[in-house]
Amino acid sequence: MSVKAKKIWAFLLVFTVIGTIDRVESRQTIGDTDIEVYTLNGSVNLQGHAYSTSQAFNRRDPLGALTSINLDYSFMGFTSGLDIRYSTEDSQLRQSMNRFSFYGSWRWLTLNAGDVNPNYSVYSLQGTQLRGGEIIVNPGSFLFKATAGRVNRFTSAQNGIRPRDFSYERWVYAVTLGVGNQSRSHFHLSATYGRDDTSSFPDTTGLNVPVTSTLSPAAENVTISPDFQISLFDEVFKLGAQSTxxxxxxxxxxxxxxxxEAGIPSFLTSLYTPRNSTRLSFAGRAHTELSFNPFQLRVEFRRIQPGFKSMGVRQIRDDLQEITVRPRFRLLNNRITLEGTYSMSEDNLLGNRISTQENENIGVNTMFQLSDNISLNGGYNRFSSVTTSETNNGSRQLSQIFQLFPSLSIYSGSVSHHLSFGAVVQLMESSFPGFNGADTRKSEVISGTLNYSLTLPTGLSFNSSLNISDGDAGTSSFTTYGATAGVGYPFLNGRIQVNINGGASFNQTESMGASDLVVNENLQVNGNLTASYNIASGSSLRLNLRTLNNSITQGAGQGFTEMEGRLEFQQRF
Structure with a gap:
């Protein structure tokens, strides 16, 4: 065993031993206050898996392991935590799946290190994981926040295998100053700077490796984002906006x-160098909220200019303008909920594209708690899209979805029955310009599910489900039938829990070929076994085995079989 592996296992052993410490001691308080001397809780998970398939390629590695550690600790008001996730399936062909993060907080000061997820502005830096650090200073109504880290690591071909996307190392830096409360009235001003590190690219001199064939040029980005919100009448009314x-x-x-040449003040060139490939753009949104029992209303407007990009947001659709209205009613002590959504959007904001797309979406959701045992949920959604151009009337698309989900629960002593049903109908219509006028195509999909579960006083449980789906698009159609069943039972006073589930699904598709009808049919059969054992207080062992067989009963295609096993140990403390 390597030195590195020994250190990892020793680290895990220490945490496992710590988890056995009597937790009563951690609940002692200081004097007459409710401040605890120290607290310690978290978990350690060790998981290994094996995978095999008859296909020519594996969906995952044949053997692998996953280690995750989560720890939260406090001492005399100081709080700290650790979060680690390490998988042997990490690959240099993509961004890392592993995670290591640490935080420490004392009153109004917080430090985060490792893999952090900073929250600045929705169009500058939000929801993107960075490997670096963050400091948050928030005494009273004042806020200072700074972040620095690597967004992307360099990816290239490995052992002759090309990655999905080549990328440089990308670094992002951000800072925020503000006053107020984030959920109430506030004003924040944020700035970010990002740049691709060209030095991360390896020296390929003399090597006949076309690693740059799909590698985009190194980029640079700077953003400024003001953000404000006004909250009045004890948060009954809110008005806010943020732009980047x-x-x-x-x-x-x-x-x-x-x-x-750039048309900017000269002092700005010392902060950011404009170039021929530099483009200035903006994105923003504004919202207003009205909330008083039993009614809520939110109206939002957003506009994203064509060509807008930000290194702190991995994916964003540009050239879009949209307004959304969302009313909500809660009646009879929340036994009835009515929600609605209406939005309209359009692109081609600068009018320099050959076509313009306009979308309209209407949605209604209802939730009725008819009694303690009966509930009824339903919904309707209508989406329409019209694309027009100067040369023709364009195309039209209309989609409507109807949904109904009733459920019934019956309790008789320690016996419980749960029955639920689901029905979904989707109607679609598309119209495209043709030589002899508009070419209209229609399709419909009808789906239904039925679920039943039973729990007995002994702990024995049963579950089953049936599903059917049928679709017709004129020149093609499909039908799917499926059924699943399972049983579970606890042994040794609940220390061992065993669950067995199995299912089958039959799929048929029909389509018109060049001269005749083409039929394809396949049958899938799957099984799953899960067994868990509570070794001691906070310690458990879990085994999961699953198998899947896909066979082609008619038509083209290739069947396959795959099997997977997982063994997991968990220590909670």
Whole structure:
């Protein structure tokens, strides 16, 4: 065993031993206050898996392991935590799946290190994981926040295998100053700076490896984002907005521009160098909320200019303008809930594209708790899209979805029955311009599910489900039938729990070929066994085995079989 592996196992052993410490001691308080001397809780998970398939390629590694540690600790008011996730399936062909993060907090000061998820502005830096650090200073109504870290690691071909996307190392830095309460009235001003690190690219001199064939030029980006909200009448009324101004340079090797050529004040060039490939754009949204029992209303408007990009947001759709209205009613002590959504959007905001798309979406959801045992949920959604251009009337698409979900629960002593039903009908219509007028196509899909479960006083439980789906698009159709059943039972006063589930699904598709009808049929059969054992207080062992067989009963295709096993140990403390 390597030195590194020994250190990891020793680290895990320490945490497992700590988890056996009597937790009563951690609940002692200081004097007459409710401040606890120290608290310690968390978990350690060790998991191994084996996978096998008859297919020509594996969906995952044949053997693998996953280790995860979560720890939260406090001492005399100081709080700290640790979160680790390490998988042997991590690959240099993509961004890392592993995670290591640490935090420490004392009163109004918080430090985060490792893999952090900063929250600045929805269009500048939000929901993107960085490997670096963050500091948050929040005494009273004042806020200071700073973040620095790596968004992407360099990815390239490995052992002749090409990644989905080549990328440089990408670093992002961010800072925020503000006053107020984030959920109430506040004003924040944020700035971010990001740049691709060209030094992360390896030296391929003399190597006949076309690793740059799909690698985009190194980019650079700076954003400024003001954000404000006004909250009145004890949060009954809110009005707010946030916007992001982004200067994005597509190629840092492109020619530089002077301040006069770029049309900006000269002092800005010392902060950010404008180039031929630099584009200035913005995105923003505004909202207003009205909330008083039993009514809530939120109206939101957003606009994202064409070509808008930000290194702190991995995916964003540009060239979009949308307004959304969301009313909600809660009646009879929340036994009845009515929710609605109406939105309209359009693109081609600058009018420089050959076509314009306009969308309209209407949605209604209802939830009725008719009694303690009976509930009824339903919904309707209508989405329409119209694409027009100067040369023709364009195309039209209409989709309507109807949903109904009743459920019934019956309790008789220690025996419980749960029965639920689901029905979904989807109607679609598309119209495209043709040589002889509009070409209209219609399709419909009808789906239904039925679920039943039973729990007995002995702990024995049964579950079953049936599902059917049928679709017709004129020249093609499909039908799917499926059924599942399972049973579970506890042994040794609940220390061992065993669950067995199995199911089958039959799928048939029909389509018109060049001269005749083409029929394809396949049958899938699956099984799952899960067994868990509570070794001691906070310690458990879990085994999961699953198998899947897909066979082609008619038509083209290739069947396959796959099997997977997982063994997991968990220590909670």
């Amino acid at each position: 101004l982004s200067a994005f340079t597509r190629d840092v090797e492109s020619s530089q521009l002077t301040a006069d």
